[in-house]
Amino acid sequence: MGTRRYVFKKVGQALLTLVAVTIFNFFLFRVWSPGDPVSFLTRGQGAQLSLAERQDIIRNYGLDKSTWGQFSDFAGDTLRGDLGLSSFYQGEPVLDVFLRFLWPTLLLVGVATIVSTVFGIWMGIRSGWNRGGAFDRFSMGSSLLLYSMPEFWLGMLLLLLFSSTLGWFPVSGRISLDSSSLGTFGYIADMAHHLFLPALTLSLAYLGEYYLVMRSSLIDVLGEEYITTARAKGVKERMVLRRHAVRNALLPTVTLVALSLGYVLGGAITVEVVFGYQGLGLLTYTAIQASDYWLLQGIFLFSTAAIILANLASDLLYAYLDPRVREA
Amino acid sequence: MQTPPLHTDVETPLTGDPLPPASLEPGSPRKIAWTRRRAAALRFWHAFRKDKLGMLGLTILVLFVAVAIFALFADETGTERINAEGPIGAPPSLDYPMGTDESGRSVLTLVIHGTPVSLLVGLSATVITMVIGTLVGIVAGYRGRATDVVLMRVTDWGLAIPWLVLAVVLASIFGTSLFVIVLVIGVTTWPSTARLVRAQALSVRERNYVERARALGASNWHIISRHILPNVMPIVMANAVLIVAIAILSESALSFLGLGDPTRVTWGQILEQASSGQAATAGWWWWLAFPGACISAVVLAFTLIGFALDEIINPKLRKR
Numbered sequence: 001m002g003t004r005r006y007v008f009k010k011v012g013q014a015l016l017t018l019v020a021v022t023i024f025n026f027f028l029f030r031v032w033s034p035g036d037p038v039s040f041l042t043r044g045q046g047a048q049l050s051l052a053e054r055q056d057i058i059r060n061y062g063l064d065k066s067t068w069g070q071f072s073d074f075a076g077d078t079l080r081g082d083l084g085l086s087s088f089y090q091g092e093p094v095l096d097v098f099l100r101f102l103w104p105t106l107l108l109v110g111v112a113t114i115v116s117t118v119f120g121i122w123m124g125i126r127s128g129w130n131r132g133g134a135f136d137r138f139s140m141g142s143s144l145l146l147y148s149m150p151e152f153w154l155g156m157l158l159l160l161l162f163s164s165t166l167g168w169f170p171v172s173g174r175i176s177l178d179s180s181s182l183g184t185f186g187y188i189a190d191m192a193h194h195l196f197l198p199a200l201t202l203s204l205a206y207l208g209e210y211y212l213v214m215r216s217s218l219i220d221v222l223g224e225e226y227i228t229t230a231r232a233k234g235v236k237e238r239m240v241l242r243r244h245a246v247r248n249a250l251l252p253t254v255t256l257v258a259l260s261l262g263y264v265l266g267g268a269i270t271v272e273v274v275f276g277y278q279g280l281g282l283l284t285y286t287a288i289q290a291s292d293y294w295l296l297q298g299i300f301l302f303s304t305a306a307i308i309l310a311n312l313a314s315d316l317l318y319a320y321l322d323p324r325v326r327e328a
Numbered sequence: 329m330q331t332p333p334l335h336t337d338v339e340t341p342l343t344g345d346p347l348p349p350a351s352l353e354p355g356s357p358r359k360i361a362w363t364r365r366r367a368a369a370l371r372f373w374h375a376f377r378k379d380k381l382g383m384l385g386l387t388i389l390v391l392f393v394a395v396a397i398f399a400l401f402a403d404e405t406g407t408e409r410i411n412a413e414g415p416i417g418a419p420p421s422l423d424y425p426m427g428t429d430e431s432g433r434s435v436l437t438l439v440i441h442g443t444p445v446s447l448l449v450g451l452s453a454t455v456i457t458m459v460i461g462t463l464v465g466i467v468a469g470y471r472g473r474a475t476d477v478v479l480m481r482v483t484d485w486g487l488a489i490p491w492l493v494l495a496v497v498l499a500s501i502f503g504t505s506l507f508v509i510v511l512v513i514g515v516t517t518w519p520s521t522a523r524l525v526r527a528q529a530l531s532v533r534e535r536n537y538v539e540r541a542r543a544l545g546a547s548n549w550h551i552i553s554r555h556i557l558p559n560v561m562p563i564v565m566a567n568a569v570l571i572v573a574i575a576i577l578s579e580s581a582l583s584f585l586g587l588g589d590p591t592r593v594t595w596g597q598i599l600e601q602a603s604s605g606q607a608a609t610a611g612w613w614w615w616l617a618f619p620g621a622c623i624s625a626v627v628l629a630f631t632l633i634g635f636a637l638d639e640i641i642n643p644k645l646r647k648r
Contacts, residue, residue: 017484017488028497150577150596150624152581152599153599153620156603157616157617157620159608159609163609164608164609164611265493266491266492266493266581267492269493269496270584270585273584274603284493288585288586288587289586293500297497299493307488307489
């Protein structure tokens with residue numbers, strides 16, 4: 001299969017998945033969800049409405065149309081970026097609310113992903129290269145422990161220790177209330193100050209996974225014949241590790257980064273709640289608490305779309321790094 | 329649950345242990361199969377016992393199961409806010425070894441009563457995951473072609489969805505009962521199992537004895553139930569143990585977000601109350617430290633057991 005055909009196939013698959021998600025989203029929120037759709041749209045206030053008000057809502061939302069008619073409305077609106085109005089945020093469009101809360105989470109997840117991959121890969125290489133050594137045993141033990149903790153619990157412990165007891169970091173929020181008087185540098189410092197603990201929590205929570213994959217992938221590669229060949233040729237050990245082993249062992253980690261984004265996003269929900277960090281996670285929590293289904297639906301659609309795109313990017317990157325994938 | 333028949337097609341012992349005597353005397357096929365199964369279970373136990381971390385996991389788990397059984401018979405008076413009689417927010421003492429919460433309940437009592445629920449949620453969600461995952465994986469791997477393509481697309485899609493977001497959406501639409509929680513976790517975690525089972529089913533399908541069985545006129549059902557399933561089961565079992573760990577973590581996350589069953593005490597629910605009760609800012613470390621430590625310990629136990637099983641079952645790992 002040529003490179004172009006591979007790219008087309010992957011992009012096509014991603015588009016198909018997006019369509020499937022949209023259909024699923026429609027059925028989940030409009031067809032399968034139990035209860036009366038009017039009360040669903042009005043956050044459980046359906047019983048208090050007069051008959052005329054009910055009929056108004058039914059007409060306005062197109063609920064009198066057939067399922068197919070409702071779906072084509074829904075699909076058209078979604079394509080135009082019209083995801084309905086958030087009930088919690090006083091009728092603000094869901095898209096606007098979403099975008100407002102997006103970048104703090106991108107910052108948090110981005111920092112956590114970079115920190116956990118860099119340290120995870122470094123630890124995995126060191127561990128796999130000296131298997132059974134002191135460092136290997138220590139990192140193996142601590143990553144298993146970290147893996148077993150709920151990330152929000154880890155966050156609560158850090159909060160207890162560093163904010164409540166030692167007072168080093170703010171207890172809650174994304175930025176101080178008086179941030180407008182801080183100036184550019186102060187503003188960034190204040191943001192970093194608030195970001196530190198949530199980012200540390202997420203980084204620690206995901207460190208273990210990258211570490212374990214890198215370690216086992218390196219161990220796998222070290223058993224390959226070309227490593228033996230390189231050593232037989234008299235290539236220095238450092239070079240064997242850097243040139244031959246690490247390069248090939250990195251491949252599975254690349255895919256994992258994309259796949260893990262889904263989990264990081266999920267983990268961000270609980271961690272943001274613990275630290276009162278105003279991002280998508282806290283927004284999701286608000287949507288649950290307030291039964292703001294339009295908002296929840298929008299968040300679900302967006303986060304799924306983001307992961308599909310991340311997967312597409314990793315597929316293409318993988319094919320670029322390992323030409324064998326394109327042939328398969 | 330029956331011990332999975334391990335390596336029914338491989339006659340070499342798993343470790344250096346001498347093989348328990350094979351049944352030389354003639355017997356009914358059922359009896360032979362039974363003896364072989366028992367020998368396999370015994371070999372398996374010998375291998376498992378050598379894995380120190382696996383044994384550590386098993387010990388922790390047995391401890392918690394004992395607590396869970398105790399909790400099922402103990403009376404539940406201490407878990408209701410109304411009947412709480414302890415001091416409010418007291419640190420651990422002899423009377424209250426894990427301290428008390430904001431309404432004066434003993435955290436130890438809560439943790440004990442949370443044990444069976446947390447374990448049962450983990451186990452039942454895993455059963456659902458296993459049934460769906462194994463079914464999809466076997467059908468995809470065995471039928472191949474279009475069926476495989478369609479099922480694997482669905483699986484990939486399931487893998488790509490941010491599971492907690494989906495679980496949150498499902499739980500907030502369908503309500504917060506224990507049953508829904510179990511269903512939601514099961515429905516969101518099956519895809520990785522399906523992928524694993526499919527890969528194994530694909531390799532079993534190509535083996536000689538399956539070819540032979542087919543040539544002899546065996547039905548699909550016979551081949552799947554007698555040849556594919558027994559060979560897939562060990563991997564499914566090792567995977568199941570790891571899924572229990574994930575399911576328990578998932579339950580705690582959902583409860584923490586307020587989507588747990590409000591009528592049951594679970595570890596996640598205690599943490600949710602500790603969080604909304606400002607335990608971290610008030611410095612009431614005991615209220616969140618102990619339930620969280622229980623979750624971590626049980627998850628660690630299942631993970632260690634899962635890794636040990638994987639190492640015994642997966643010959644590729646054993647070489648390392």
